[in-house]
Amino acid sequence: MKYYIVAGEASGDLHGANLMKEIKQQDPNADIRFWGGDLMKAQGGTLVSHYKDRAFMGFVEVILNLRKILGFIKFCKQDIEAFNPDVIVLIDNSGFNLRIAKWAKEKGFRTNYYISPQVWASRASRVQAIKRDVDQMFVILPFEKEFYKKYDYEVEFVGHPLIDGIVDRVQVDEESFRKEHNLGEKEIIALLPGSRKQEITKMLDTMLKMVDKFPNFQFVVAGAPSQTESFYQQFMSEGKVKFVQHKTYDLLSISHAALVTSGTATLETALFKVPQVVCYKGSWLSYQIAKRIITLEYISLVNLIMDREVVAELIQNDFTETKLEQELQLLLQKEKREQLFLDYFDLEQKLGGKGASEKTAKLIVNGIT
Known part of the structure; x- marks a missing residue:
């Protein structure tokens, strides 16, 4: 199967790398193309874009770099279409990934989201777009499942991936x-x-x-x-x-x-x-x-x-x-x-x-x- 994974920042790279490792355990023939960092790269697959190139923080910084960000989004869409994956896995990074999810769903791609956008912190109205655009959401914080349930959206609580890296x-x-x-x-x-x-x-x-x-x-x-x-x-x-x-x-x-x-x-x-x-x-x-x-x-x-x-x-x-x-x-x-x-x-x-x-x-x- 073909997997297209999109992660941003160092934490997304860490969780993406652990997820890639486990996907390969479940699917030894997995063909993975991804946006991430060095940890994901070490798991194999094809690195398309490094998160270091997209590290913009805060409202002001995002606005100042808006043209560059829109260019990344456009390129990501083109690259997904060329790869034609069986599933797109979006990891956190909501400002970027929710835009990809909307486009991907319209194009008929299967969309999975790992590590929910913090809609419980602000702009809860985004839940409606998530319900529309994300086929399956995997959450890592215990209160998130109940939060989404209020909006009639069933999500999977999988536990927090940090525990594995620290305990093992x-x-x-x-x-x-x-x-x-x-x-x-x-x-x-x-x-x-x-x-x-x-x-x-x-x-x-x-x-x-x-x-x-x-x-x-x-x-x-x-x-x-x-x-x-x-x-x-x-x-x-x-x-x-x-x-x-x-x-x-x-x-x-x-x-x-x-x-x-x-x-x-x-x-x-x-x-x-x-x-x-x-x-x-x-x-x-x-x-x-x-x-x-x-x-x-x-x-x-x-x-x-x-x-x-x-x-x-x-x-x-x-x-x-x-x-x-x-x-x-x-x-x-x-x-x-x-x-x-x-x-x-x-x-x-x-x-x-x-x-x-x-x-x-x-x-x-x-x-x-």
Whole structure:
């Protein structure tokens, strides 16, 4: 069978790679053509476009690059028609993928969507278009199934794919890891400032102001796979802060606490049972638009899934040096840490256990055979 997969961003590349691996287990003759990244490329198939070329963040950035984005959409449609797949699998990336889904459905292609657009956060009216354009939706957050049910749309809850990658990973040798990256013996506070240049630029400067305030800890920046080390170095003072790239999971597995930009990384950090402060700051205009259309009480996946504040969130004007210092100080207290560990355990239970990629692959393959 022929599969056309469209993913954007580093998280889409990760989940797409795991899905491709499982599709090949179910269908050894699978012919896969895809938009993604290096992890998907390592699984074989044909890479059409790398997500790095399409990394636009926020309303303003999207508008400024609209012509380029429309060009990608046009090319994607042409490439799908030329390949003529048995199924199109769209992974997250709603701004791009919902447009592809609408066109694909009109053209008669079978459309599957893995990792739902966040219609529960804003513009719920998009559910009607999803019902029309998506033959099968596979959701990874437990509350999404009930959300869609309110609109008379049956979706499959498959569990969260991050659990597989974290539970099945080989445990890092802490002594060797510290020696390899010259991390010394101090407890580690990991800094995860995001994956796009715009957000890293806005987040990392404030995060790094904690270094002199907590001298008994080693601060380590986790580099995103989409960026080079040289890009990070402009923000980092020589010697005081360490840098690790392509090994975020290894870093989290030995970290004492973390400062994390809102996104998938907040959930990854929680699954590693690392106490964290969730941070986010966008451009003024993007934030003004977002706060008018987003209806959620929380921004982090951890709090959304638990439906209460488990981790502190410092958003926009609250993301200041003073408030960040206060929240980080709280994370170092024994009572706070013990409560977080219990909450993280409950969170993992809500996510449905292992096997999300395998379940999704079976449903996709069975749907076209």
